[in-house]
Every structure is written in structure tokens, then in C-alpha cells.
Amino acid sequence: MQVSRDEVERRMARFKETAKRAGVKLTHQRLEIFREVASSADHPSAEAVLKALRPRLPTLSLDTVYRTLWLLSDLGLVSTLGPRREVARFDANLARHHHYVCARCGLTRDFESEELNALPIPESVADFGSVDATSVEVRGVCSRCAKEEIEESDSGDSGGDLGTKRSGQ
Numbered sequence: 052m053q054v055s056r057d058e059v060e061r062r063m064a065r066f067k068e069t070a071k072r073a074g075v076k077l078t079h080q081r082l083e084i085f086r087e088v089a090s091s092a093d094h095p096s097a098e099a100v101l102k103a104l105r106p107r108l109p110t111l112s113l114d115t116v117y118r119t120l121w122l123l124s125d126l127g128l129v130s131t132l133g134p135r136r137e138v139a140r141f142d143a144n145l146a147r148h149h150h151y152v153c154a155r156c157g158l159t160r161d162f163e164s165e166e167l168n169a170l171p172i173p174e175s176v177a178d179f180g181s182v183d184a185t186s187v188e189v190r191g192v193c194s195r196c197a198k199e200e201i202e203e204s205d206s207g208d209s210g211g212d213l214g215t216k217r218s219g220q
């Protein structure tokens with residue numbers, strides 16, 4: 052799933068501007084890595100970014116992808132979902148939004164909601180520390196996984212591995 056061309060260009064312009072101000076060099080690899088995250092609505096992991104760029108950048112390493120993504124995160128150009136480990140996924144949508152997450156295949160999509168933006172934070176949260184941002188994660192089974200489930204039960208074949216059917220997300 053692709054982000055609109057206009058939005059990608061806005062994100063690229065913000066990246067160039069921010070990098071310039073921070074004195075970060077705009078290397079070809081950094082530009083390509085950011086563009087990949089900025090143009091995907093999939094909230095890709097570092098592995099997914101590497102896989103997408105490999106055909107064009109055969110010498111790109113996973114280590115470079117990680118270092119670049121964390122640099123982008125430090126610059127405030129991407130946010131992350133999940134813990135700061137290998138499984139982290141990267142999000143170039145800096146507008147206030149919430150997430151739909153498929154519990155089965157991990158598909159992650161953005162959505163906006165004025166109602167959820169206005170959710171009151173319980174006072175008890177202050178016991179844990181300060182609050183910078185709130186976002187809601189709605190979990191469920193995406194329509195594609197639900198469809199696969201129906202097809203599998205129709206054919207009586209339960210041997211398929213749902214986790215591997217993730218192409219074209």
C-alpha cells in the first residue's frame with residue numbers, strides 16, 4: 052500500500068530540511084531508505100526496508116538500514132512501533148494518528164479520529180511518569196486474514212501457514 056505522491060514529496064522535503072539543519076549528510080542510501088519508509092503505509096521493519104531496496108542497492112547492509120532508521124528516529128522524522136529491538140517498525144506519518152493492527156499477520160494501518168485524540172488520560176498514569184503523546188491501537192484480524200481463514204476451512208486444508216502469506220501488504 053502506497054502513500055500519495057504529494058505526501059511522499061512533503062516528507063522528502065521535510066527530511067532534506069531537517070537533515071540540513073542538523074548537519075546530517077544526505078547520502079544516496081539515506082535518501083533511498085527514507086523514501087522507502089515515507090512511501091509505504093506498511094510501517095515497515097528494517098528487514099522489509101532492506102528487502103525492498105536490495106534490487107536497487109545491492110551493497111546495502113541490514114546494519115546500515117538500522118543505523119539510518121534510528122538516525123531518522125533521532126531526528127524526529129520517523130516514529131517507531133514496538134520495542135527498540137529488531138522487531139521495531141518505522142512510521143513516517145508524523146500527523147496525529149492511531150493504528151489498526153492485525154493480530155495474525157501484523158498488518159498495520161493508520162487512521163485518524165478526533166474522538167480518540169480527545170480521550171482523557173486516567174490520572175493513575177501519572178504514577179508511571181509524564182505523558183507526551185497518546186495513540187490508540189485497535190487490534191483484530193484483517194479482512195485478508197479473515198478471508199484466508201474462510202478459504203482454508205472451505206477447502207478443509209488446515210496445514211497452511213498464515214504467517215508466510217504476507218506479500219503485497
Ligand SMILES: [Zn+2]
Binds near residue numbers: 154156192194195196
Ligand atoms: Zn492480517
Ligand SMILES: [Zn+2]
Binds near residue numbers: 094149150160
Ligand atoms: Zn502509523
